[in-house]
Every structure is written in structure tokens, then in C-alpha cells.
Amino acid sequence: MNWIAIWVTFKLASLTAAALLVIGLPIAYWLAYSTWRWKFVVESIVALPLVLPPTVLGFYILVAIGPHSPIGRFYADLVGHPLPFTFEGLLLASILYSLPFAVQPFATAFEQVDRKLIEASWTLGLSKVRTFFKLILPLSTAGLITGAVLSFAHTLGEFGVVLMVGGNIEGVTRTVSIDIYDEVQALNYAGAAKTAAFLLMISYLVLLLVYAMNRKVWAVWPQK
Amino acid sequence: MAAEIIVEVTKTFPGRPPIRASFRYPVEASTVLILFGPSGSGKTTVLRSVAGLEWPEEGTIQFVSRVWLDTGSRIKVPSQDRHIGYMAQDYALFPNYSVAGNIAYGLGELTLAERQKRVQEMVELFHLTGLEDAKPRELSGGQQQRVALARAVAPRPQLLLLDEPLSALDAPTRAQLRGELRGLLKQLALPSIIVTHDWAEALTLGDVMAVMHEGAILQVGTPQEVFSRPANADVARVVGVETVVQGTLVEAREGLATVQVGEISLTAVAVESVGSDVFVCIRAEDVTLEPAGAGLTSARNHLQGTVDAIASLGALARVTIECGFPLVAVITRSALTELGLTVGASVRASFKAGSVHLISRQ
Known part of the structure; x- marks a missing residue:
């Protein structure tokens, strides 16, 4: 098994899930509570990675962060090297690619918090921000874990986006799924089988956790 | 300037009559206003507007010297800055906090020691x-209600708003807590607004009562005034109890209570422990009229009187009889003709002991 590829993959998946916990919360909060009539426009954009072929998403990200775009140039000027085919570039792509997998469970969890509880918190003098941290977030734990775990698992298996944005650099951007592809191309089926079985096991364990959470088997907060 | 609550709001919901509520009344430390009306009359919307949870399209809300809402000059004070205590109909207790955690929730501005002290005070005051x-979720309905009330009053709000505070409870608990709530409200000495559709609650808890019907406030007065002298037929129909008089409970034996109303002695079913001073409530449909001097019936109360007034209600007639106190009966027009009732005629009014509702008010 290619332990370097496994290490790169887990680093990427963990950082993606962690970043989405931070970035996804305000987006999910806005989606759950905004009364803006054009909200569905933003909802659709967030959900786009669900249906877009990964190569298409990867292509646009590559162009957006490449040396010919203002963002790419700005980054290159700031850091000294361009973003494509680096781990950071790959991380950015993974965050965008897994956005709906984090934001949708978060938003669903927020929407399920009884409006009356939130109103009670307001009348007790707590601002919207403090109500979020003292009430909404603790009541949404299951949704937060689901979102984090799903985006982690989704990143583990990404292929097209990685290939487009990260390339295939050993120890930097070569992830497990690319490693498996390489092994098969080299007709090393035994090596591919081991890595594939490992990924299968991890993915299944992750889904096991998500479904158990949603059935409230280990729910952090007991059912009413 | 006298301390007053002024509410003048307009709010529309699609497919329902618009709510155009307007009232003002002076507040003292322990004035309890009852917003009374059937469901859908808009009383909860008015309460929520005062709480800052609903934004009327137009109007003003003023509490003492503070303007909470003035759509004309775009003043919209959010709930958080109104310093109110609000209790929703189903209590809305925070499921992830303990009883103490719920009570302490709104006390973030106090120091830890002060907060613990306040929680302890509330726990004792509300018998928790x-x-x-x-x-x-481990508490009974009555306990949940007390926690919700404790949580609402713990931050020492300047106005307490209760939405159907007792409706989520079963009937026996409700009757018991009604009296307790009255005592607590007087002890807390907080101006309060209570929404209810239960006339017994209105009589027990209220100092002032506003009757709402189809989005409008029809009458404001003391509960006894509103019940016994409804401003119009709509109010009479909404409140549903026509005779409300003060009486004194003189005896309770074998499940029956004897109540003295002026010179008249009435028999009632003693349903709950009542104090000595009571409101005696009789619904007009429960009163039958017979010719003076008729024979015995199963009804326990027979009063001789004279017809004071007759008002037509379509197929029915509302007859007020002076029999030591004004008693209202609703009978059919044909009965009115058969009995030959005219103003000044002698008549006997009968009603069963079970139709005499006693509401204690200490």
C-alpha cells in the first residue's frame, strides 16, 4: 500500500472537513434563516458540485487560480509560487467540491431547531449571535457531525478534481484514488486491490457512523 | 405622564381578517391585563407584537416612557432590548439545558455568584x-410551566407576557395552577399581559380585560364589568358567561356549596377548594324560566324575580331578571310568548347547582 498517498489523502480530507466546519456554518445559517426571496439562487450555487462533473468543476477552479486570472496572480505575488498543482490549491478545490456535503446537513439541522426556542432566547435578551452559539449550535450537534463526516468521506474519494487541480505529485497531491488508478495502469492489480479495500473499509465505516448518528443511536442529544 | 401601555397596531395575514388592535391602559406594578378572545381573534399576534416577535405593518407600541415600535418614524426596538419576560403557549423550554440552566439562560449579564443566587431564589419561589x-422532558406539565415562568421572570423584566399560560395542562392541574398563578403574579408585582380564551382564567387572573374578536378590540374594562355588562352582542357571545356576581361562600358540605349573593342563597357544586370571596358565574343558556309559583323541579336553585329587560337575539331572546341580583337567561322567542313575559312581569328562574360556577379570587 502507498502510505504516502494515504497520508496525503487523510491530511486533505481532515483539513477540508475542518475548513468546512468554519466556512460552512455561516453559509448554512444564512440559508436556514434568511427570508430573502432570491435565496434559492445561492442554494443552487451551493448544491452545484453535487451534479457538476468533477472535471468541469476542476477545470474552472484551475482556470480561476491559474496565472492568467487575477486571483491566481494575486496569490502568486503574495506567496511566491502559483496555486495550481500544490497541496493548498488542492485543498481549495476540495473545499468547493465538498461544500454541499457540509452546508446541507448543517442547514437542515439549523432549520429543525424549533423557532419558538429561538424566540424564547431573544426575549431573554440574547443577541442572534449568542443565541446561535448557546442554543442553535448545541441543538445541531448531530447535523454538524454528519456534515463534517460526509465532507471528509467525500474528499477521500475525489478523483477528477484532484487530477485537474492537483495533478499527480508524489507526497504532495497524489491521493489514494489516483494511486489506485496508477497501479491499475501499471497492471499492478494486487497493489490496487489492497488500497481499494482499505478505502472501501474506511468509507463504509464513515457511512456507518453517519447513519447511526441520524438514527440517533449515539445521538448526542436524546430525542424529545 | 401617567405610566401607560399604548398599543395601536395593524397586521395582516393572507386569508384572514386584518388585525387592527388598539388599546391603552395605565400600568401599575401588578396590573394584569387579560387579552381575551376565541382562537383566531388575533390576541396572540398582539401579544407577540408587544414582545417584538411580530412586526405589525403599521402602528405604535409604547411602554411607559419607551417607544418600542413606531412605524411612522421607523423605530423598531428588537425583543432583546425590551426587557420583557415572555412565555410561549407550549413553554419552549430549552431541551439541552437543565432546570437551573434554563432559569440561568437569560442571566448572562450577572456575575456567577449573583446568577447562582438568582437561580436559587427562583427555584424556591417556584417550588422547584x-x-x-x-x-x-423529565418534568410534568405543571413543573414545566413553573420552570418556563421562572425563566421568564428571572432577569427581572419590566413587563411579563404570557400566551395561554395554562392551556397546555390537563383540567385538574389547570384549576389548581390558576389560583397559584394569581398569587405569584401579585407576589412578583410585575405588570403583565395574559392571553387566554378561558373565562375562568380571565376572572381569576385579570385586573383589566380586553375582549378581542376578528382582529379588533371590542371592549376594555374590569373582568366583572365585561362579563356582566358586555358592550355589544359580539362581546356577549365571545365571553359566553352572562351573569357574574360577587358572592360569599358560607358553607361547603357533601360536595355542595352554599353561596350568599346579597340576600339570596345559592347552591353550587363545590368543585375545587374555594376561598370565602368568590365570583358566581352562570351561563344564560343554563337558566330556565317558569311561571311564578310553579312546582318543584330537579334544579336546586329557584329564584323569584321580575323581568327587567328583554333583548331580541333573532330566534332567541335575552331576558334580564332582577331577583336580588341581575340574572340573564337566554330563551326562545316562542317560550317568551307562551310565558307571556313582558318587562315588569313576575317569573321564576331555575338553574341546577352544577350550572353555578364558583371562581375564587384572593
């Missing part, structure tokens, strides 16, 4: 000792 660490 021993339940501090329980989660809301």
Missing part, C-alpha cells in the same frame, strides 16, 4: 427544589 438538574 430538587429538580435543578432535571432536563425539561
Whole structure:
């Protein structure tokens, strides 16, 4: 098994899930509570990675962060090297690619918090921000874990986006799924089988956790 | 300037009559205003507007010297800055906090020591000792209600708003807590607004009562005034109890109570422990009229009187009889003709002991 590829993959998946916990919360909060009539426009954009072929998403990200775009140039000027085919570039792509997998469970969890509880918190003098941290977030734990775990698992298996944005650099951007592809191309089926079985096991364990959470088997907060 | 609550709001919901509520009344430390009306009359919307949870399209809300809402000059004070205590109909206790955690929730501005002291005071005042660490779902309905009330009053609000405070409870608990709530409200000495559709609650708890119907406020007065002298037929129909007089409970034996109303002695079913001073409530449909001097019936109360007034209600007639106190009966027009009732005629009014409702008010 290619332990370097496994290490790169887990680093990427963990950082993606962690970043989405931070970035996804305000987006999910806005989606759950905004009364803006054009909200569905933003909802659709967030959900786009669900249906877009990964190569298409990867292509646009590559162009957006490449040396010919203002963002790419700005980054290159700031850091000294361009973003494509680096781990950071790959991380950015993974965050965008897994956005709906984090934001949708978060938003669903927020929407399920009884409006009356939130109103009670307001009348007790707590601002919207403090109500979020003292009430909404603790009541949404299951949704937060689901979102984090799903985006982690989704990143583990990404292929097209990685290939487009990260390339295939050993120890930097070569992830497990690319490693498996390489092994098969080299007709090393035994090596591919081991890595594939490992990924299968991890993915299944992750889904096991998500479904158990949603059935409230280990729910952090007991059912009413 | 006298301390007053002024509410003048307009709010429309699609497919329903618009709510155009307007009232003002002076507030003192312990004035309890009852917003009374059937469901859908808009009373909860008015309460929520005062709480800052609903934004009327137009109007003003003023509490003492503070303007909470003035759509004309775009003043919209959010709930958080109104310093109110609000209790929703189903209590809305925070499921992830204990009883003590719920009570302490709005006390973030106090120091830890002050907060603990305040929680302890509330636990004692609301008889929650021993339940501090329980989660809301482990509590009975009555306990949940007390926790919700404790949570609402713990930050010492300047106005307490209760939406159907007793409706989520079963009937026996409700009757018991009604009296307790009255005592608590007087002890807290907080101006309060209570929404209810239960006339017994209105009589027990209220100092002032506003009757709402189809989005409008029809009458404002003391509960006794509103019940016994409804401003119009709509109010009379909404409140549903036509005769409300003060009486004194003189005796309760074998499940029957004897109540003295002026010179008249009435028999009632003693349903709950009542104090000596009571409101005697009789619904007009429960009163039958017979010719003076008729024979015995199963009804326990027979009063001789004279017809004071007759008002037509379509197929029915509303007859007021002076029999020591004004008693209202609703009978059919044909009965009116058969009995030959005219103003000044002698008549006997009968009603069963079970139709005499006693509401204690200490």
C-alpha cells in the first residue's frame, strides 16, 4: 500500500472537513434563516458540485487560480509560487467540491431547531449571535457531525478534481484514488486491490457512523 | 405622564381578517391585563407584537416612557432590548439545558455568584427544589410551566407576557395552577399581559380585560364589568358567561356549596377548594324560566324575580331578571310568548347547582 498517498489523502480530507466546519456554518445559517426571496439562487450555487462533473468543476477552479486570472496572480505575488498543482490549491478545490456535503446537513439541522426556542432566547435578551452559539449550535450537534463526516468521506474519494487541480505529485497531491488508478495502469492489480479495500473499509465505516448518528443511536442529544 | 401601555397596531395575514388592535391602559406594578378572545381573534399576534416577535405593518407600541415600535418614524426596538419576560403557549423550554440552566439562560449579564443566587431564589419561589438538574422532558406539565415562568421572570423584566399560560395542562392541574398563578403574579408585582380564551382564567387572573374578536378590540374594562355588562352582542357571545356576581361562600358540605349573593342563597357544586370571596358565574343558556309559583323541579336553585329587560337575539331572546341580583337567561322567542313575559312581569328562574360556577379570587 502507498502510505504516502494515504497520508496525503487523510491530511486533505481532515483539513477540508475542518475548513468546512468554519466556512460552512455561516453559509448554512444564512440559508436556514434568511427570508430573502432570491435565496434559492445561492442554494443552487451551493448544491452545484453535487451534479457538476468533477472535471468541469476542476477545470474552472484551475482556470480561476491559474496565472492568467487575477486571483491566481494575486496569490502568486503574495506567496511566491502559483496555486495550481500544490497541496493548498488542492485543498481549495476540495473545499468547493465538498461544500454541499457540509452546508446541507448543517442547514437542515439549523432549520429543525424549533423557532419558538429561538424566540424564547431573544426575549431573554440574547443577541442572534449568542443565541446561535448557546442554543442553535448545541441543538445541531448531530447535523454538524454528519456534515463534517460526509465532507471528509467525500474528499477521500475525489478523483477528477484532484487530477485537474492537483495533478499527480508524489507526497504532495497524489491521493489514494489516483494511486489506485496508477497501479491499475501499471497492471499492478494486487497493489490496487489492497488500497481499494482499505478505502472501501474506511468509507463504509464513515457511512456507518453517519447513519447511526441520524438514527440517533449515539445521538448526542436524546430525542424529545 | 401617567405610566401607560399604548398599543395601536395593524397586521395582516393572507386569508384572514386584518388585525387592527388598539388599546391603552395605565400600568401599575401588578396590573394584569387579560387579552381575551376565541382562537383566531388575533390576541396572540398582539401579544407577540408587544414582545417584538411580530412586526405589525403599521402602528405604535409604547411602554411607559419607551417607544418600542413606531412605524411612522421607523423605530423598531428588537425583543432583546425590551426587557420583557415572555412565555410561549407550549413553554419552549430549552431541551439541552437543565432546570437551573434554563432559569440561568437569560442571566448572562450577572456575575456567577449573583446568577447562582438568582437561580436559587427562583427555584424556591417556584417550588422547584430538587429538580435543578432535571432536563425539561423529565418534568410534568405543571413543573414545566413553573420552570418556563421562572425563566421568564428571572432577569427581572419590566413587563411579563404570557400566551395561554395554562392551556397546555390537563383540567385538574389547570384549576389548581390558576389560583397559584394569581398569587405569584401579585407576589412578583410585575405588570403583565395574559392571553387566554378561558373565562375562568380571565376572572381569576385579570385586573383589566380586553375582549378581542376578528382582529379588533371590542371592549376594555374590569373582568366583572365585561362579563356582566358586555358592550355589544359580539362581546356577549365571545365571553359566553352572562351573569357574574360577587358572592360569599358560607358553607361547603357533601360536595355542595352554599353561596350568599346579597340576600339570596345559592347552591353550587363545590368543585375545587374555594376561598370565602368568590365570583358566581352562570351561563344564560343554563337558566330556565317558569311561571311564578310553579312546582318543584330537579334544579336546586329557584329564584323569584321580575323581568327587567328583554333583548331580541333573532330566534332567541335575552331576558334580564332582577331577583336580588341581575340574572340573564337566554330563551326562545316562542317560550317568551307562551310565558307571556313582558318587562315588569313576575317569573321564576331555575338553574341546577352544577350550572353555578364558583371562581375564587384572593
